[in-house]
Amino acid sequence: MQGEDRFFKLQLGQSLRRVAFSPRIYADEGEGVNVFDKSGWKTEGYLRLTSNYIALSRMVLEEIRLDEKQRAFVRGQLADSRRSFVAAVLHQLRHRKPLDWSLVRATLRRDPLGAVLFLPNILGLALGRLGQKGGRPTA
Numbered sequence: 001m002q003g004e005d006r007f008f009k010l011q012l013g014q015s016l017r018r019v020a021f022s023p024r025i026y027a028d029e030g031e032g033v034n035v036f037d038k039s040g041w042k043t044e045g046y047l048r049l050t051s052n053y054i055a056l057s058r059m060v061l062e063e064i065r066l067d068e069k070q071r072a073f074v075r076g077q078l079a080d081s082r083r084s085f086v087a088a089v090l091h092q093l094r095h096r097k098p099l100d101w102s103l104v105r106a107t108l109r110r111d112p113l114g115a116v117l118f119l120p121n122i123l124g125l126a127l128g129r130l131g132q133k134g135g136r137p138t139a
Contacts, residue, residue: 003056010064047088047100051107053081054114082114086121 013019040046057078060066066074085107092099108115 003052007056007059007064010060014065042091044092044097047085047092047103050081050085050088051103054078054085054107054111057081058111082111082117083121083125085114086118087125090122090125 057074060074061071061078089099089104091097108118
């Protein structure tokens with residue numbers, strides 16, 4: 001899953017009474033292998049990336065203690081990821097690119113509200129595109 005390191009840090013932070021940060025660099029990670037690094041908009045990996053962001057946001061909402069402001073922020077990220085997922089599906093279909101239907105089904109099965117919002121997100125993206133030509137959707 002994309003973001004497992006972030007999720008781990010959030011879980012770890014919940015068990016601590018205090019956290020300290022330092023601007024000093026203690027290690028240089030260099031460049032590693034990240035399958036999501038090249039998964040930007042209009043790439044085949046973008047669908048999987050947005051599916052993972054949906055899963056991550058849902059896990060944070062379900063398993064991490066958040067105040068209302070934090071909860072609202074994560075819900076906004078989840079809504080953005082859902083719209084981006086729909087945009088990726090539509091892009092793949094429109095350009096006759098291969099679409100991983102098993103990933104689409106699995107994502108919607110794991111995110112029932114996302115499945116309910118799938119059609120409204122299509123409509124929202126279509127209405128948003130009427131005002132702008134080309135480029136990545138705002139979602």
